Amino acid sequence: MCGHQEDLNAPVGKTDTFFTQSSCDRCGGTLEKGRTMSWFTQDCLCPDCHGKERELRAKLRAAGQDDAKLEGCGYLPLVE
Structure with a gap:
């Protein structure tokens, strides 16, 4: 063993604030x-x-357009 222990409960990347934030993104x-x-x-x-x-x-x-194909796309699509 290397003597290093990882904290498996530590947040990875952005901390989820969905339930704690007070304003709309x-x-x-x-x-x-x-x-x-x-x-x-x-x-x-x-x-x-x-x-x-x-x-x-x-x-x-x-x-x-099939909006289901755009679920989670990461941007707001334009309507032509």
Whole structure:
């Protein structure tokens, strides 16, 4: 043994703040009325931004794009 012991409970990369943060990653608004994770990114969204994202998904489907293929893509897609 090398005498070095790893802390297996230590956070790796960015610490998850989804349940502890107080403001929306998109608009900076409060999360007092609720929170949800973005369909496209790892952003924590307020209800207003979640509604806008649902509208975007509906527009993508109406334009013939498969929004399911964009889940977790890491960006907000443009609707053509």
